[in-house]
Amino acid sequence: MAVTIKRVYDAPSPDDGFRVLVDRLWPRGLTRERAAVDHWAKDAAPSTELRRAYHRDGLPWEDFASAYRVELAANPAVDALRDELSRHPVATLLYSVHDAERNHAAVLLDVLEA
Template identity: 65%
Template sequence: MDLRLKRVYDEPSEEDGFRVLVDRLWPRGLTKERAAVDLWAKEAAPSTELRRAFHYDGMDWETFDAAYRGELALNPAVEELRAAIEGKPVVTLLYGAQDAIRNHAEILSELLRA
């Protein structure tokens, strides 16, 4: 499977394959039609508490990374997501964060690739 990452605000394309939104909150200002999401895997996103600590309380990236990996290790939504994308030739994980390198979708994609 070809697993890709893309910001949900970027224009959808045929090359995206199966599009999975991996944010807990629906992207502000984006309609369902424009987002063209095939699956919303919000339970695989960081917990509300962890998301707030990272975005609003100044949690550093390394602490967030470790905490999110800890959440994922105990989260049954990860296996549900694996099952949902199994057999799909191309899967694009969609995220709303502006930082294309330091965001939770990067961490989740590493776990799904392993």
């Protein structure tokens, strides 16, 4: 299985394969049709507390990524997502934040591939 990440606001492409939104909140201003999401894995997203600490309170990226990895290690939604992704030859994890490098989907992808 080949899994990539992409911003949900970018136009859907046939190359995306199975599209999985990995945000806890639905992206602002985006309709379900325009998002073209096949599966919403909100339980695999960072906890509300961790998300707020990073986006609102200025938690450093390294601390966020480390704390998110701890959450993922104890989260049964990760195994469920891994199982769902294994059914598709190509999949894309979708996120809504602006930063293409420092986002939770990149951390989640790393954990899924480990």
